Amino acid sequence: MSLNLLPEKREQGKQEFAVEVGRQINRRDFMKGLLAGTAAIPVSAALYYGYDKFHGEPVRAALIGCGDQGGVLVGEHNPEYLRFVAVCDIRPYNLRRIFEGEGRAPRWGLVRKYGSHARKEIEVFHDYHEMLEKRKDIQAVVIAVPLHLHAKIAIDCLRAGKHVFCEKLMAWNVRQCKEMIRAARETDRVLAIGHQRHYNLLYAYAYELIRAGTLGVIKHIRALWHRNQTWPVLERDRDGKLRPKVENNQPVLRDSWRPEIRDEDLNYAPLLEKLTYYGYRNLNELVRWRLYLRTGGGLMAELGSHQLDACSIFLGKVHPLAVTAIGGKHFFQDDREVEDHVYCIYEFPGQNYYERDDKGQIVYELRQGRKVPKVNDDNDVVVVTYSSICTNAFEPYGECVMGTRGTLIVEREQEAMFFPEADPNARQSGSAVTTVQVTQGAANKPAVDSSASEPRAELLRRGQGALPNPVSRGYREELEHFAFCVKMWEDREVKPEERPWPRCHGEVAMADAIIALTANVAMRGAEGTGPRRIEFQPEWFDPMNLDALPDPHVKEYGPPFE
Numbered sequence: 001m002s003l004n005l006l007p008e009k010r011e012q013g014k015q016e017f018a019v020e021v022g023r024q025i026n027r028r029d030f031m032k033g034l035l036a037g038t039a040a041i042p043v044s045a046a047l048y049y050g051y052d053k054f055h056g057e058p059v060r061a062a063l064i065g066c067g068d069q070g071g072v073l074v075g076e077h078n079p080e081y082l083r084f085v086a087v088c089d090i091r092p093y094n095l096r097r098i099f100e101g102e103g104r105a106p107r108w109g110l111v112r113k114y115g116s117h118a119r120k121e122i123e124v125f126h127d128y129h130e131m132l133e134k135r136k137d138i139q140a141v142v143i144a145v146p147l148h149l150h151a152k153i154a155i156d157c158l159r160a161g162k163h164v165f166c167e168k169l170m171a172w173n174v175r176q177c178k179e180m181i182r183a184a185r186e187t188d189r190v191l192a193i194g195h196q197r198h199y200n201l202l203y204a205y206a207y208e209l210i211r212a213g214t215l216g217v218i219k220h221i222r223a224l225w226h227r228n229q230t231w232p233v234l235e236r237d238r239d240g241k242l243r244p245k246v247e248n249n250q251p252v253l254r255d256s257w258r259p260e261i262r263d264e265d266l267n268y269a270p271l272l273e274k275l276t277y278y279g280y281r282n283l284n285e286l287v288r289w290r291l292y293l294r295t296g297g298g299l300m301a302e303l304g305s306h307q308l309d310a311c312s313i314f315l316g317k318v319h320p321l322a323v324t325a326i327g328g329k330h331f332f333q334d335d336r337e338v339e340d341h342v343y344c345i346y347e348f349p350g351q352n353y354y355e356r357d358d359k360g361q362i363v364y365e366l367r368q369g370r371k372v373p374k375v376n377d378d379n380d381v382v383v384v385t386y387s388s389i390c391t392n393a394f395e396p397y398g399e400c401v402m403g404t405r406g407t408l409i410v411e412r413e414q415e416a417m418f419f420p421e422a423d424p425n426a427r428q429s430g431s432a433v434t435t436v437q438v439t440q441g442a443a444n445k446p447a448v449d450s451s452a453s454e455p456r457a458e459l460l461r462r463g464q465g466a467l468p469n470p471v472s473r474g475y476r477e478e479l480e481h482f483a484f485c486v487k488m489w490e491d492r493e494v495k496p497e498e499r500p501w502p503r504c505h506g507e508v509a510m511a512d513a514i515i516a517l518t519a520n521v522a523m524r525g526a527e528g529t530g531p532r533r534i535e536f537q538p539e540w541f542d543p544m545n546l547d548a549l550p551d552p553h554v555k556e557y558g559p560p561f562e
């Protein structure tokens with residue numbers, strides 16, 4: 001993301017970010033009472049996101065889907081807010097792993113999290129229908145299953161009266177997203193989706209800076225998630241020498257989307273017998289669901305959705321205007337159906353694209369009987385480029401926001417840096433230079449020049465280390481807030497209009513799904529056509545309009561299939 005940055009320059013960027021955040025947050029009205037007169041930055045997510053410490057018993061929850069992400073959510077959740085009383089999975093390997101963990105963060109496992117009594121106290125199920133039938137005491141479910149089952153399982157749980165936290169992408173197609181929202185409304189249950197950046201303080205702080213105008217006018221964001229999945233898996237031969245592993249005359253590659261199929265699952269007859277009922281054509285599809293169109297959504301659903309979510313947070317949660325995308329199976333020559341390289345160009349509306357009222361709200365007009373935002377300046381466009389590739393990992397994943405007065409970089413959800421643009425007029429006009437320069441020091445080593453203006457230097461000093469370290473990616477907070485919302489929704493004293501909503505509730509998450517899935521539609525083209533530019537239609541974002549869809553030709557899936 002931040003090509004060619006020396007370590008000192010990165011450090012400086014982090015400090016600049018901390019200082020600017022301290023400045024802007026302390027300016028904000030709601031924080032004034034708490035932090036008046038300090039350069040401190042609130043490091044408590046609960047304080048920032050406005051939820052209280054939990055009182056009373058934690059929410060009784062079940063986990064459906066105990067694989068990689070289920071393991072992360074178990075490791076990260078706060079049992080004071082939400083406590084797992086049941087788990088459900090169809091693979092014995094993952095059911096064992098969810099208790100035992102992996103011996104390292106974040107997948108600690110239930111035994112380490114709760115103590116050895118977890119094995120006795122947490123009930124294990126293979127079939128979630130049976131669990132819903134038997135455990136009426138469960139208040140909420142956390143769903144971390146493959147994408148094609150999100151809607152089916154979430155709706156079944158909502159209809160059984162459970163509050164639902166479902167992993168991202170919200171659903172396999174947009175119609176399913178709308179049906180999930182509808183089911184949550186009809187059953188009056190909380191529906192939250194796991195786009196964790198909504199609960200990562202770095203993103204909240206980054207948005208504070210953008211909103212305050214620190215970056216000036218933004219015209220371009222570059223986002224990417226590049227990985228190298230091409231390295232061979234090594235195994236020892238009979239002589240003990242390490243050699244590339246070969247299967248079916250093909251080298252086996254370290255491709256995280258093609259995990260190993262474990263003997264424990266392969267030899268478990270009850271799973272193999274019921275695969276179709278559970279939603280799969282074979283074990284390969286269950287374990288490597290990301291590779292196939294029937295079960296996964298490709299790179300845009302798995303990776304791109306996170307970063308486009310971040311970009312739309314940066315741009316004030318506006319919907320994009322259009323997307324152009326290309327991609328394909330450019331490297332792998334295996335049975336996968338999804339692309340291994342994806343490149344997208346999104347056009348987003350800039351601040352003045354739409355007409356706004358005195359309060360800054362977008363003004364709508366009626367066009368051909370439809371309520372649409374009124375365009376003010378159609379040249380005011382922000383272009384977001386996004387790429388996800390599987391053959392090179394030189395740059396880690398992140399977002400780079402480029403404004404007329406500075407650049408903001410967020411990398412790996414963990415580090416944020418701010419680099420003010422050098423002002424060519426500063427020296428001439430005698431005003432203080434606002435950047436700290438990285439210069440050549442002794443023995444050609446870079447050194448930070450501390451000749452910045454005094455108040456800024458002081459702020460830099462005080463800002464140093466003020467950001468939480470390490471930063472929570474938001475998994476813990478998203479589940480804490482979900483549990484808080486559940487508690488409030490179940491409290492009869494709280495009026496419906498006073499209930500708190502998850503930050504990534506159904507409509508927010510549906511917009512993320514539309515943004516990601518429309519790129520797939522553009523990239524894959526309609527039958528017989530190539531990639532194209534697609535304009536987003538406002539009615540796609542209306543959850544009650546079930547037929548307004550960017551992907552109407554995409555067939556429905558849900559078990560049983562055949």
Ligand SMILES: NC(=O)c1ccc[n+]([C@@H]2O[C@H](COP(=O)([O-])OP(=O)(O)OC[C@H]3O[C@@H](n4cnc5c(N)ncnc54)[C@H](O)[C@@H]3O)[C@@H](O)[C@H]2O)c1
Pocket residue numbers: 064065066067068069070088089090091094126128144145146147149167168169194195196278279286287302
């Ligand atoms: N928020 C994030 O950063 C993040 C990161 C990774 C994955 N995810 C999401 O989490 C979800 C799961 O991903 P994963 O990496 O854990 O996949 P995984 O394959 O490791 O785990 C999925 C689990 O679901 C189980 N499962 C499948 N069908 C089931 C059924 N019918 N009933 C019960 N259990 C069933 C599988 O046996 C498996 O254990 C996906 O939607 C993915 O996009 C989110």
